[in-house]
Amino acid sequence: xxxxxxxxxxxxxxxxxxxxxxxxxxxxxxxxxxxxxxxxxxxxxxxxxxxxxxxxxxxxxxxxxxxxxxxxxxxxxxxxxxxxxxxxxxxxxxxxxxxxxxxxxxxxxxxxxxxxxxxxxxxxxxxxxxxxxxxxxxxxxxxxxxxxxxxxxxxxxxxxxxxxxxxxxxxxxxxxxxxxxxxxxxxxxxxxxxxxxxxxxxxxxxxxxxxxxxxxxxxxxxxxxxxxxxxxxxxxxxxxxxxxxxxxxxxxxxxxxxxxxxxxxxxxxxxxxxxxxxxxxxxxxxxxxxxxxxxxxxxxxxxxxxxxxxxxxxxxxxxxxxxxxxxxxxxxxxxxxxxxxxxxxxxxxxxxxxxxxxxxxxxxxxxxxxxxxxxxx
Numbered sequence: 001x002x003x004x005x006x007x008x009x010x011x012x013x014x015x016x017x018x019x020x021x022x023x024x025x026x027x028x029x030x031x032x033x034x035x036x037x038x039x040x041x042x043x044x045x046x047x048x049x050x051x052x053x054x055x056x057x058x059x060x061x062x063x064x065x066x067x068x069x070x071x072x073x074x075x076x077x078x079x080x081x082x083x084x085x086x087x088x089x090x091x092x093x094x095x096x097x098x099x100x101x102x103x104x105x106x107x108x109x110x111x112x113x114x115x116x117x118x119x120x121x122x123x124x125x126x127x128x129x130x131x132x133x134x135x136x137x138x139x140x141x142x143x144x145x146x147x148x149x150x151x152x153x154x155x156x157x158x159x160x161x162x163x164x165x166x167x168x169x170x171x172x173x174x175x176x177x178x179x180x181x182x183x184x185x186x187x188x189x190x191x192x193x194x195x196x197x198x199x200x201x202x203x204x205x206x207x208x209x210x211x212x213x214x215x216x217x218x219x220x221x222x223x224x225x226x227x228x229x230x231x232x233x234x235x236x237x238x239x240x241x242x243x244x245x246x247x248x249x250x251x252x253x254x255x256x257x258x259x260x261x262x263x264x265x266x267x268x269x270x271x272x273x274x275x276x277x278x279x280x281x282x283x284x285x286x287x288x289x290x291x292x293x294x295x296x297x298x299x300x301x302x303x304x305x306x307x308x309x310x311x312x313x314x315x316x317x318x319x320x321x322x323x324x325x326x327x328x329x330x331x332x333x334x335x336x337x338x339x340x341x342x343x344x345x346x347x348x349x350x351x352x353x354x355x356x357x358x359x360x361x362x363x364x365x366x367x368x369x370x371x372x373x374x375x376x377x
Contacts, residue, residue: 012195012220014145020189024228025235025246027182039182044225046366047190053338060341074340090326095304098270104247108263126274147265159237188323324374331367
């Protein structure tokens with residue numbers, strides 16, 4: 001049970017839980033609790049189906065590919081380069097989001113310097129680790145995420161003394177802008193497709209049956225959803241003013257030692273994720289775009305800070321755009337690839353039966369609406 005379901009589900013949950021966590025309380029406070037819960041539920045359901053589809057694509061394909069490789073294999077050569085471009089740009093946006101968020105965590109243990117210098121320190125330390133090929137420890141990242149979740153639970157317990165705030169918070173807000181506000185942010189919060197090939201590789205290397213991918217994906221998506229809900233309630237109960245990244249709003253409402261620990265764990269978590277995403281971009285630039293090692297390394301090193309200094313410093317807008325547009329397009333691509341994969345090998349032993357047309361339409365609608373809304377607004 002532990003090795004076949006709990007551990008791989010933990011890998012998926014740890015991949016999903018990231019920067020998107022910290023925008024959830026603000027979204028709930030602005031859009032209303034019922035609206036936030038509605039989007040949380042719909043998004044969790046959508047990503048369960050999409051991640052199962054992605055797993056099915058991988059299992060139905062004899063050769064191993066990167067994401068762009070599957071797009072080329074099932075959607076044609078014309079799909080390869082747009083997929084590579086969108087994937088790389090989306091990942092660079094993710095690195096920029098981590099630069100923005102880093103200042104809030106560093107502030108808990110180094111509050112005396114301006115935010116722009118905090119972001120620069122984080123950028124240099126993380127980028128240097130990428131260049132020097134310093135290996136992250138998967139166990140340490142997993143334990144760090146567990147530590148952050150534990151602090152969220154402690155914050156939730158501390159917030160119970162102010163539980164009247166959650167009951168006085170708006171349940172729903174009128175107006176399309178407020179109602180659609182959570183769309184891109186919550187899509188971003190559930191992004192974690194890179195864990196699916198890792199989990200399937202884990203199954204193969206440990207002689208686990210791939211049918212376990214179903215409960216693993218369900219549990220691996222539901223756990224982050226519960227963490228997000230608990231964190232939203234905790235921040236609303238504890239914060240006099242809920243900041244966009246939620247972190248700064250907790251200052252002064254929790255013991256100093258706990259906030260310092262939260263800052264250190266948060267820094268380590270986004271640092272290790274920055275390294276992983278950065279190396280993934282570097283590999284894509286080398287293997288997919290065919291750039292030299294030095295040019296790829298230079299782009300990964302400098303471009304995130306260039307984007308940051310060019311004015312991309314609005315945490316909420318960056319999260320919404322990355323989630324609504326780039327994660328949304330990834331979702332649509334997986335749906336289209338899966339349909340082609342099923343047609344190409346209808347008798348293959350996949351793990352996911354063909355869903356009802358209503359489910360296909362629902363998934364397409366969820367991601368398509370997110371893309372259109374973020375582009376228009």
